[in-house]
Amino acid sequence: MTQVLVLVEHDADGLIDSSRRAVTFARGLAVANANSKVAVCVIGEVPTGGAELASAIGRQAAEYGVASLHVVPFTGYAPLAWARALGQLADSLSADAVVAAGTDRGSEVMAHLGAITGEEMVANCFAVSRSGTHEWHLTRQRWGGSLIEEAWLEAGRALLTVATDAIPPASVVEPVAAPLELELEAYEPQLADGDTSVVATESPEQAGGVSLASARVVVSGGRGVGGVEGFSVIEQLAAYFGGAVGVSRAVTSLGWRPHSEQVGQTGTRVTPDLYMACGISGAIQHLAGCQSAKTMIAINTDGDAPIMARADYAVIGDVNEVLPALLEVLRARG
Amino acid sequence: MRILVCVKRIPMVGGRIVLTPDGGQIDTSMLGFTVSPHEECAVEEAVRIVEAVRAKGGSGEVTVLTLGPPEAADQLRDAVALGASKCVLLETDREWGPIATAEAIAQEARERGPFDLLLFGNEAADSGDFQVGIRVAHLLDLPVVTGIKGLALEPSGSAGSLAGSLPRASARREYRGVEESFELGLPAVVTVKEGINLPRYPSLPGRMRAKKAVIDSLALGWQGEALSTESLRVPTVERRRAELLGRGAEAVPALVALLESLGLLS
Ligand SMILES: Cc1cc2nc3c(=O)[nH]c(=O)nc-3n(C[C@H](O)[C@H](O)[C@H](O)COP(=O)(O)OP(=O)(O)OC[C@H]3O[C@@H](n4cnc5c(N)ncnc54)[C@H](O)[C@@H]3O)c2cc1C
Numbered sequence: 165m166t167q168v169l170v171l172v173e174h175d176a177d178g179l180i181d182s183s184r185r186a187v188t189f190a191r192g193l194a195v196a197n198a199n200s201k202v203a204v205c206v207i208g209e210v211p212t213g214g215a216e217l218a219s220a221i222g223r224q225a226a227e228y229g230v231a232s233l234h235v236v237p238f239t240g241y242a243p244l245a246w247a248r249a250l251g252q253l254a255d256s257l258s259a260d261a262v263v264a265a266g267t268d269r270g271s272e273v274m275a276h277l278g279a280i281t282g283e284e285m286v287a288n289c290f291a292v293s294r295s296g297t298h299e300w301h302l303t304r305q306r307w308g309g310s311l312i313e314e315a316w317l318e319a320g321r322a323l324l325t326v327a328t329d330a331i332p333p334a335s336v337v338e339p340v341a342a343p344l345e346l347e348l349e350a351y352e353p354q355l356a357d358g359d360t361s362v363v364a365t366e367s368p369e370q371a372g373g374v375s376l377a378s379a380r381v382v383v384s385g386g387r388g389v390g391g392v393e394g395f396s397v398i399e400q401l402a403a404y405f406g407g408a409v410g411v412s413r414a415v416t417s418l419g420w421r422p423h424s425e426q427v428g429q430t431g432t433r434v435t436p437d438l439y440m441a442c443g444i445s446g447a448i449q450h451l452a453g454c455q456s457a458k459t460m461i462a463i464n465t466d467g468d469a470p471i472m473a474r475a476d477y478a479v480i481g482d483v484n485e486v487l488p489a490l491l492e493v494l495r496a497r498g
Numbered sequence: 499m500r501i502l503v504c505v506k507r508i509p510m511v512g513g514r515i516v517l518t519p520d521g522g523q524i525d526t527s528m529l530g531f532t533v534s535p536h537e538e539c540a541v542e543e544a545v546r547i548v549e550a551v552r553a554k555g556g557s558g559e560v561t562v563l564t565l566g567p568p569e570a571a572d573q574l575r576d577a578v579a580l581g582a583s584k585c586v587l588l589e590t591d592r593e594w595g596p597i598a599t600a601e602a603i604a605q606e607a608r609e610r611g612p613f614d615l616l617l618f619g620n621e622a623a624d625s626g627d628f629q630v631g632i633r634v635a636h637l638l639d640l641p642v643v644t645g646i647k648g649l650a651l652e653p654s655g656s657a658g659s660l661a662g663s664l665p666r667a668s669a670r671r672e673y674r675g676v677e678e679s680f681e682l683g684l685p686a687v688v689t690v691k692e693g694i695n696l697p698r699y700p701s702l703p704g705r706m707r708a709k710k711a712v713i714d715s716l717a718l719g720w721q722g723e724a725l726s727t728e729s730l731r732v733p734t735v736e737r738r739r740a741e742l743l744g745r746g747a748e749a750v751p752a753l754v755a756l757l758e759s760l761g762l763l764s
């Protein structure tokens with residue numbers, strides 16, 4: 165029998181979206197290998213975090229076709245300790261694959277696990293199949309999703325992180341004979357002193373306004389905006405929609421706006437209903453951060469800019485002419 | 499204060515990735531090369547730390563290392579232009595995976611060390627493996643923090659100073675809207691993200707120094723790896739032609755109508 169172990173993350177409401185996607189990915193592997201099961205590992209204070217949270221996670225795990233739910237009681241986030249615990253649990257379950265969402269924590273813990281055991285850790289996978297006991301076929305993202313690689317991995321056990329934006333979360337439609345809520349099984353790892361020497365202290369961020377990552381509307385400006393002053397209209401437009409300001413790397417490199425507003429491969433990934441790209445050429449590294457937008461409007465003086473091939477709607481023109489005129493009409497409507 | 503910074507040469511692709519006819523690699527014949535923005539910030543951070551140490555009368559130097567083709571010397575020179583002082587090129591004849599890369603870097607760090615701080619990018623721009631820094635830390639038995647957006651070195655003990663005994667590092671990053679911070683003693687490995695600083699533009703004297711920089715190179719033999727690339731492809735996105743709403747301010751009525759149809763106007 166094959167076991168796939170998934171490290172999941174949760175917030176106060178239960179499993180986070182990327183973790184559901186990672187479980188969906190793992191289930192794909194289990195289904196392709198008849199007789200396989202998905203086990204899930206939660207590290208944290210779930211048992212003490214209240215019966216409601218435990219029950220929410222148990223229900224979601226069942227919904228997503230998980231066979232067993234293992235909880236490692238632990239206070240705080242210590243990457244090395246988490247990796248040690250995950251590895252020991254994987255050993256005790258004889259897991260054939262260990263999977264985590266490619267989040268900051270997921271990637272970090274999986275890399276530690278690979279470093280502890282000396283095994284390969286393959287990042288950003290979105291398809292996997294097994295052929296024979298030592299061969300895995302993987303499809304994964306490179307260049308922040310702008311390139312796709314097909315690869316072979318020779319390993320007894322596969323350590324994988326999941327490119328979650330390429331996997332829609334899918335619950336199991338009819339959980340045949342599955343329990344409606346999974347029991348949490350506690351697992352106590354053997355930790356060494358050094359495992360907890362690097363540990364995170366959390367403090368609420370003093371971020372004000374709408375967060376870029378979750379904004380429904382993002383009005384983004386690039387080098388074409390021309391300078392610091394031009395962003396005043398972009399700010400007003402974003403505020404009009406209750407949205408957030410985004411920028412390209414050209415803008416942060418010039419020091420016009422802070423890096424916290426940068427959209428792209430080395431900035432924030434956004435998933436708004438509307439993305440307005442103003443004076444942005446559409447380099448792949450920028451698109452890596454905004455291609456999940458439902459609708460994209462580009463405003464650019466150059467009708468042949470690469471962004472035009474990715475946007476749904478385009479205005480050919482000077483942003484410093486179009487945006488003030490737009491804002492005026494919107495304000496006149498009230 | 500001795501700092502090692504690791505950077506990786508990558509092609510500077512713009513609007514679209516073009517592959518070689520056999521699909522085996524990125525066609526770089528028309529492209530320039532650079533390093534990941536994360537790594538550029540790592541170089542800047544290292545230079546700033548050493549500058550601060552020197553300002554207090556201490557000594558320090560930044561060594562920059564890359565594993566790649568002979569041409570990666572260009573990226574080492576770029577780092578010298580920003581203020582790095584020593585260059586190490588581990589020459590390879592093909593792309594190496596993260597395990598082999600980390601082993602080679604750790605070996606070199608042992609030989610040229612000890613280093614007080616080893617800085618990496620959070621992930622390389624091309625492979626995005628998110629692990630070389632962590633693996634090097636394990637091989638050297640050092641503490642490691644990743645994805646760092648703010649780094650401060652504080653004297654350890656009341657009598658200590660940045661220039662004297664080894665300081666402690668306090669590092670912070672973001673996690674789902676919350677700020678996380680870590681305290682760790684040096685020597686340590688830190689992987690950084692763009693935004694930790696705004697890298698300077700190279701100065702004219704910097705560029706002169708870069709031209710004359712001595713590159714210490716060492717050729718490495720490939721050992722074979724468990725992960726092998728079968729093929730690469732550019733994802734098929736619909737290359738839709740955007741619907742043109744109009745030109746200049748004349749497009750505003752069409753824009754407003756569109757925003758209305760998207761349900762964004764009250
Ligand atoms: C490894 C790596 C990672 C990167 N990560 C990121 C990232 O996270 N985010 C990111 O954005 N970039 C990133 N980049 C940089 C990226 O490659 C581009 O250089 C950058 O996105 C360009 O920004 P831009 O479109 O604002 O500027 P430009 O490419 O200079 O484009 C300006 C555009 O404005 C138009 N324009 C000019 N004047 C006007 C006007 N008056 N009105 C309207 N339009 C006008 C021009 O036609 C042009 O299309 C990365 C690069 C690398 C190598």
Ligand SMILES: Nc1ncnc2c1ncn2[C@@H]1O[C@H](COP(=O)(O)O)[C@@H](O)[C@H]1O
Binds near residue numbers: 596623630631
């Ligand atoms: N070939 C290389 N030469 C030097 N440093 C590297 C190399 N590959 C990766 N690194 C460093 O390790 C970091 C993480 O890379 P990766 O694990 O491949 O995503 C990069 O940002 C670099 O700082």
